[in-house]
Amino acid sequence: MAKDLWLPKGYELPDGSKVRSLLYSGDEWQIFDTNGSNNILLTRPELAQKWNEFGFLDESLFEDVAFGSESFRSLSSHKKYALTPVENGESPESKVDAMAFAFALKESRKLSEEASYHDSVYVEQYSRLLPGWTLTPHVDDEVVLGTWITGGVVISTESFRRLTNLTGWMPAGDLAEIINAAGFAVPADAGLLAKRKPASQSKSDAKIAITKESVEPEQPQSPGDTTEAKIFKLPGRPQLEEFFNEHVIDIIFNAEKYQALGIDFPSAIVLHGPPGCGKTFAVERLVEFIDWPSYSIDSNSVGSPYIHETSKKISEVFDTAIDGAPSVVVIDEMESFLTDRRSGSSSGLHHVEEVAEFLRRIPEAIKSKVLIIAMTNMIEMIDPAILRRGRFDHIIEVGMPSREEVSSLADSLLSKLPTSDDLNLDKILNALTGKALSDSAFVIREAARLAAKAGKTQLDQESIDTALNSLPKDTEKKGRRIGFVWDDE
Template identity: 40%
Template sequence: MPGSPLPQGTPLSGSQALGRVIRSVDDTFWIHAAKGGRRVLVMTPAFASATGLDPIELQGLTFAGTDYRCHLGSGALDLLEHLSRPTTVGQGVAFATALAEIEEPLHGVIYDAIASTLIPFNGAEMQPLSKADVLGRYMTGGVEVSADDVVALARICPKFDEGDLEAIVAAAGLASKKPVRSSGARTRKASASPQGVSPTPIGRFELPGRRALADFFNEHVIDIVADEGRYAALGIGFPGGIILEGPTGCGKTFAVERLVEHLGWSSFPIEASSIASPYIHETSRKVAQVFADAIKAAPSVIVIDEMDAFLSSREAGSQQHHVEEIAEFLRRIPEAAKNRVLVIGMTNQVDAIDPAILRRGRFDHVIHVDHAGRDEIVGLLQSLLADIPNDVDDLSELADRLAGRPLSDVAFVIREAGRLAARARKERIGSDEIAAALAKSPSRDADDQRRIGF
């Protein structure tokens, strides 16, 4: 971020002085901190003229022979994309009322929350926004949703019912796409399907080698989503969050991939590499966006991989942005289930995860997945060999030797046996290829690993 041409300590009227620069856009304006939690918008004269602000209310400031104009805010004064989303109807109406006074299209927006003033501006390469776009981003904390779609907005803003959101949208001079269903009452969520809804045709879920895990998913996910009306009549809503925890290579990812494939729903991944950002608020914004996209595509699945990497415990001394990210997940996870989004997390360090995340109501089930035993390995081998020409009759010895190892090792042995058979110009995998493949695939936990080099 470019620095301000005005240094800290530059005096203003009323015993105020400029503090550090917080924002900067195109060398046309800068937002500085000031004493008492106040902020100062410092502008070039050309920018000040384009904003429509009353020149009489702006302070003049000359530094190093250059003239500037200043607007002193009493508190929150920031760009739209950095504003905290409102927590009360009054805050939403105040923003919407200020928005109603602005002409479309909008590009950039600065908001003075205390004065309820919106300052529009044009920045380089900024895309034009409608008033509905601007209000939607403010209400949701950055999610790209049009505010006139009140039903979609209500899903992302659970603090407000449709009546509240209708009032806010009307204050902005916008027409809602969806009328209020009942005065002051929250919309009934899709998870509470009315009695008599026809069951969704979803067959029984099968997971080769993992009978117990498949039974869990059938009982707690498949049966519920296949007959939502019957469950809703007894007060059972859409399935809550599920965590699969266990050692690396135990088959967590494989199980989740098969479940998503069986459901046939859209899947939205969240992992450290996709959401982590060094910028304050950016990670939270990305998390909010993923949840919003999943809600729009509902029913859908959000898969959180290696959740311990970014949902670790908020111990004393944790950085503020990490606390904010945890808080964003705490808000979004219960909201997901209400909007027919299944959240599944995976971790091999469940003890490292923040206790608030693990509470029921967010993640209802924490399921331990261990390395596969002999019988589970037999089931997986039968599945892997089902569509491959082979003369392997007895899998028991192979299963004994692979028991307790990662499922990826099992799949690798079959792939390696196939490669050896193809290399020998054979048309079928035999016991010799299986034995040779197993010899080439020692456990990586063993002391006799193959070593290449010095």
């Protein structure tokens, strides 16, 4: 805040009120509290003229104020409305307040395509953000709105999931309405986000009534209107990519058309195949794409030698996932918990209890908007009751990648890097076909590291060959030992 007050305490304004204190200050403006019903925005004449030229506020709303040799322009605003710098960092007190700001941002943007509103003064009474045109970097409107809603956290409204976590006073549905009112898109899965307590309406009924008359936000658009189609990409796995898009992504991000026909949420999925086939990689990419909280169930996280303890931990994971829904539960190495209860390898009542816990919780979690994905290397060992329709509707086999799939992944990875003309793609594919896709990703990443270390500006064949040679041979993988060789001679 500036040390120099443009007007002293007790200064009488044109409306007869007197200055009490300085509230906020910028380079070319100051905001004062008065002993009357209004606060005032005092500005340099040049800035007020610029606002008038762009159509932000009519010149008739300003009055001349002089003190000593200085001349200013003043704008009065009733105290029941916000008159504050956007950079002030105070979050709105209600949905109505946030909606009013969103509308003001949208209307102000219509008046200037170039102005940045991060350094503006918010005049709620006239639904305007008055830019300061300071010599600071431009800030996107989505960031301006997100920062305002959170009370100073620099965040874009595009980060909807994080924004909902930062605005616990507002339900996700209300937040989506506010973002729509500003003219911005919201993710199509916004309706699935966990409900929060309604915002407290701390403003007076009079203010709410006035705001509703002056601010009529647009109705939220359907997901198809507000967002571009969500397409999940899984280079190297076109069939798995297609499955995830059809049976998971489309149902999540186009929920309304599916719910109209009784499909509320994606069914649970099992991916099975040999070690190294890419199950984990595919699931990690899917979870990253959906951007929901994910929770893992595996032998390391929930396994316990104590009776009842494992089933208790399993239940706790499901409880946490349901509380944070929409979310994802990933069950890794499901054969550790869900082997056939009739087989001789199961461990009696202790094992039966764990299977029963899964049987009980999986349908409950799906109804609560928890996406469940399980993985196993030994599908034949899984209890048939678990694999029955209604729990895991989709049992997907993931084999070792074909040459075409390795080629697809390699093309995707290489397209993001500067490469030399001597790359022999056939040689790369010959070496990597039949190996895990993670090996392909490792080779290209390692080759890039080696090229950078050697001071090269492009990825070349020599670096690729060196990286390929660093992969263990199949015989080495099967027979490698760590220890000492004892020689009797």
